[in-house]
Amino acid sequence: MTSERPQAAPAAGAENEAAPSTSGCGAVPPTVILVIGMAGSGKTALMQRLNSHLHMRKIPGYILNLDPAVLDVPYGANIDIRDTVNYKNVMKEYNLGPNGGILTSLNLFATRFDQVIRLCEKERNPPLQFIMADTPGQIEIFTWSASGSIITQAFASSFPTMIAYVVDTPRCMSPQTFMSNMLQACSIMYKGQLPLLLVFNKTDVTDHQFALDWMKDYENFNEALESDSTYASTLSRSLSLVLEEFYCNLRTVGVSALTGLGMDEFLEGVKACGQDWHRFYKPELDRRQKAKADAEAQRQADEMSKLSLDRQAETPRPPSASKT
Numbered sequence: 409m410t411s412e413r414p415q416a417a418p419a420a421g422a423e424n425e426a427a428p429s430t431s432g433c434g435a436v437p438p439t440v441i442l443v444i445g446m447a448g449s450g451k452t453a454l455m456q457r458l459n460s461h462l463h464m465r466k467i468p469g470y471i472l473n474l475d476p477a478v479l480d481v482p483y484g485a486n487i488d489i490r491d492t493v494n495y496k497n498v499m500k501e502y503n504l505g506p507n508g509g510i511l512t513s514l515n516l517f518a519t520r521f522d523q524v525i526r527l528c529e530k531e532r533n534p535p536l537q538f539i540m541a542d543t544p545g546q547i548e549i550f551t552w553s554a555s556g557s558i559i560t561q562a563f564a565s566s567f568p569t570m571i572a573y574v575v576d577t578p579r580c581m582s583p584q585t586f587m588s589n590m591l592q593a594c595s596i597m598y599k600g601q602l603p604l605l606l607v608f609n610k611t612d613v614t615d616h617q618f619a620l621d622w623m624k625d626y627e628n629f630n631e632a633l634e635s636d637s638t639y640a641s642t643l644s645r646s647l648s649l650v651l652e653e654f655y656c657n658l659r660t661v662g663v664s665a666l667t668g669l670g671m672d673e674f675l676e677g678v679k680a681c682g683q684d685w686h687r688f689y690k691p692e693l694d695r696r697q698k699a700k701a702d703a704e705a706q707r708q709a710d711e712m713s714k715l716s717l718d719r720q721a722e723t724p725r726p727p728s729a730s731k732t
């Protein structure tokens with residue numbers, strides 16, 4: 409049984425007290441933020457910062473930890489996968505390594521995700537505005553697994569849902585690392601079929617303007633690659649052209665999970681992605697669900713007509729007039 413913890417309280421050092429969370433009625437559904445990013449990009453730190461930022465602004469939020477292997481969750485998660493599945497026991501029981509353990513734990517949790525959705529849908533006063541989910545650092549375990557898809561689709565069919573793809577900005581100063589991150593973000597957006605906000609984190613160390621310039625102007629990125637004549641660099645140049653279309657429709661924001669810089673802009677970006685979900689993604693989702701329901705209705709009708717033909721074939725015919 410998936411259990412709920414009390415309303416998340418900000419971790420030590422957070423700015424203000426918690427917003428109340430008693431039962432009530434909410435008309436506007438909360439926006440789900442799936443926080444995804446490479447290991448060490450600052451997902452957990454961002455969740456912690458968001459938690460304290462929402463408490464400071466008295467904005468009701470709800471937090472999920474979907475990383476079964478994390479040792480310490482510095483924010484107060486309302487739902488924690490570790491309360492349902494013990495990752496170390498899963499490793500022992502199924503004789504798995506660390507990644508297999510995380511994947512199997514997530515699979516086990518996904519089978520009960522309807523309970524999580526019901527807890528998120530519970531009416532509260534004031535109503536929730538945001539639901540935030542922290543995902544495993546091994547990015548592909550969430551983005552390319554069946555359980556990751558089940559969880560994403562469960563959210564996306566119940567709430568406006570978006571992906572916050574967290575990037576380690578200082579590490580992206582290397583054009584090759586930048587390109588790897590952009591490809592990852594692009595593939596996640598197309599796989600998830602959801603609006604994506606590119607979150608340049610750690611801007612207290614490095615301002616993300618250089619990355620915006622690279623995205624805006626191909627020549628700029630080309631210049632950064634000039635000193636590199638390897639095959640990977642030639643490939644990065646070509647990919648940069650291919651990604652132009654992706655860049656121009658992409659929402660971006662620069663933040664620092666450490667200092668809290670850019671948090672209001674982050675929430676603005678999340679809201680804009682929520683509107684994109686209503687405008688572009690929800691109609692497509694409805695279309696896919698209708699196509700699935702129509703296909704199922706057609707399958708049942710075909711089965712019924714096959715059954716009735718079989719019955720007709722089996723029904724004994726009245727004896728025909730006796731032959732002479």
Ligand SMILES: Nc1nc2c(ncn2[C@@H]2O[C@H](COP(=O)(O)OP(=O)(O)OP(=O)(O)O)[C@@H](O)[C@H]2O)c(=O)[nH]1
Nearest residue numbers: 446447448449450451452453545609610664665666
């Ligand atoms: N300077 C600076 N450091 C940060 C910021 N955000 C995170 N860090 C540091 O980056 C490191 C990784 O942060 P985490 O939040 O653990 O990153 P993560 O993506 O959750 O890592 P995994 O759980 O391994 O996937 C930690 O040492 C953080 O203190 C930031 O905005 N500025």
